[in-house]
Amino acid sequence: MSYIQNTDADRAEMLGAIGVRSFDELLEPIPEALRVKGVLALDPPLAEAALAAHLGALAGRNRPAAGAASFLGGGIYDRHIPALVRYVASRSEFYTSYTPYQAEVSQGTLQAIYEYQSLVCRVTGMDVANASMYDGATALAEAMLMAVAIKGAPRILVPRALSPRYRAVLASYAAARGISVVEIPHGADGLLDGARLESSLGEKTAALVVAQPNYFGVVENAGELAALARAKGAVVIACVDPVSCALIAPPGEYGADVAVGEGQSLGLPQSYGGPLLGFMATRKEHVRRMPGRLVSGTVDIDGKRGYVMTLQTREQHIRREKATSNICTNEALCALSAAVYLAALGEKGFREVAEQSYAKSHALAGMLAGVRGARLPFGGPFFQEFVLELPEAAAAFAARASAAGILPGIPLGADFPELGERAILVAVTEKRTRSELERYRDLLAGKEAGR
């Protein structure tokens, strides 16, 4: 299948107009010896029907979580997605356009980004949000670079109870930039150890990362942690689940300097972990330090309201090596999806997503804690995700459950050996039903009724 429309006759005419006898004359700048001899050894081309069948077969070799009772989370969640989100994001006016360099013919994308920025500000309680980052982990890494630039101190504190994936991405960026990342442990309740935090905060600390809720689902005393960090002059970076912000005090309420997080929960499918949506918001005073694109409202020469990209002197195409970041293409279509999602759910619907996730996760935690041999090791309050200690090895249980159509959570032993091989991270979103929770309980209790 070729998507080229010109014919041999077209090409002959065009080569004539160019003034060459053959295409090869146009390759004159490329030394003969460097050119590919023969044809690239790729599989032969497929016609549309055969291609669709091939991809259908590959998709069919997956067993997607979305088709099971999934309790997998750890940053990516199985949630209801309104049809409206898919409809808008699959309109080609949005998906086949690019960065709005020509503002006059990109007002749709620009206004959508402006609305997205505004929605992120409302959810997080911050002043200014950018047009998006790649994902929550790289958004956090960029926040780290931003904090280090603000403070000029190459050291940041992160909770051990931060997603291990996020810690890994931070470590890569920190190593490249010569930043030291200090891990702060959690106490027996699963909350960040405040005493350890206090003793680790020094003059040379650029930032504290507060994970809210943390990787174990536990709701931190974010306000107290932020106050401790601020007292020592450190920038406070809040890494938050946006859905939790509907219930729990958002970063703006406890004075965070930068709020970042993963926006996949806002209307994006799980898609094996990508594309995702990193969001980043900050306070007005830091806006010129913020990475990424920003859209501003303005007026045209007739005084009509419109939107433009702004503060571009922060960006790489103007500032080159002095830019706040190298980011260029981001996740605009995912940001659009998130904006549509928040508008579709609205004030009440979005709160309901959070409330139902809270209610169902607590219902399940109650059921599972009642099963002999199972317990909840952390006493701290949680939002929608909790650590469960199983009566058996988590991997073995997960395999057994999976065969029964239940994905019971993420075994934690590999990432957190101190929690042991029986620990599993269980997430419960609004999409789960009572009968699914009961099947989980029955399976754990050794009753196979759930089958």
Add this chain to the structure above:
Amino acid sequence: MSATIFEKSKAGRRAYRLPENDCPVERIDLPHLRTSALGLPEIGEQDAVRHYVELAAKNYHVDKGIYPLGSCTMKYNPLVNEEAARLDGFTGLHPAQDDADAQGALELMYRLERSLSEITGMSAFTLQPAAGAHGELTGIMLARAYFLDRGEKRATVLIPDSAHGTNPASVAICGFKPKTVSSNERGLIDPAALEKEVTEETAALMLTLPNTLGLFERDIHEIVRIVHAKGGLVYMDGANLNALMGIVRPGDIGVDVMHVNLHKTFSTPHGGGGPGSGPVGVAPRLAPFLPVPRVVAGPDGYRLDDAAPKSIGRVHPYCGNFNVFVKAYAYIRATGGEGLREVSRNAIINANYLLSRLRGFYDLKYPGPCMHEFVLSARNLKRYDVRATDVVKRLLDYGLHAPTVYFPLIVEEALMIEPVETESKETLDRFADALAAIAGEAERSPDKLHEAPVTTPVRRLDEANAARCPDLCCPGDLD
């Protein structure tokens, strides 16, 4: 203008309703509850649809017409790829699922990596980087790890003055010092001048091939030799790979590390500014440093492997923009090896044809033949007080999208044009006719250009005021 979604909000309306909660709780027993309203809009589904359709109508896009942004490769985005990417078997996978549950996804990634290796001649690929600039950063991290492993301290990365701004920005994040290499009068790297710049301090030369002028570095063989002779690496920015498929393989000419842009060369949509994908390919000596996990094929199928002691670690929390991989893989399977060469051949013919139609109307600083794109200058219109901006704003009135302007920086009043291979001759002719007509208008009635655009949803916008007093967030309490 369109009212914002906030202005259309009316308390009590909903566009979506969740199923009834079958696990109700008495109360929410959490500390630190949110006390303020969120301020999210409330709108019915029909009016929400109309809001976004109204916005959509204000966008120019590839499905509407030619979108000739230089180095952006705005080619057609095949429909079948979109359909495939929407399959539940792809979108419904959670990244923490067992490898056994994701065999189709892992096979697709494995095959995509192998295909990219064949196309570029690079030994191994990582798919993790989420965009081209993210790929650059990853590639430079690899270079850093490579020298660290060898116990070599190298501080500088050489970058031609025609390079995209992401190049120096990516280099700076990794703690290297970018140093500019001047292009010669032909718009190319001068090997003799380069030889003087390359030292034992040079970590890498970062070059775009063809360069952003659309020119192939004729002396690439010598350039690579000079860098390698001092122990440095050659990084290739693959933004312009659309010119080279089946014609030149970067790995064959000595490139050590490169990124490709799936959203450019491999037809995945640009999404209004992402999601993209910027896989990074390396020569064998850099492979041990690639990010983990790697996709490996074994007797029991495919699996993700974390065991790589020299790896730089992760640059993405999972495997990268998987859903974009589906589309790029579909494109490669639809096109095949012969077909990809046809892609590049037609991209080059289209660009040279458009150049031949336009060179009489605008200045050409660096003569061709060009590869897949070319850069004109509107400086010949300055005598009518017309700038490149005026030219492209007028183009919008003709219902066409503008090329990239004022880049690369080394061309005054630059118009950087990449027509791509999927555009037909008739479309190219319409575009050329419009640009030619505009050059005539510049002479006869320059005000038409100064006042342009007049047919677009808004006219020229006040960017200066936006930068002085940015309005970045819709004010709350509109009710």
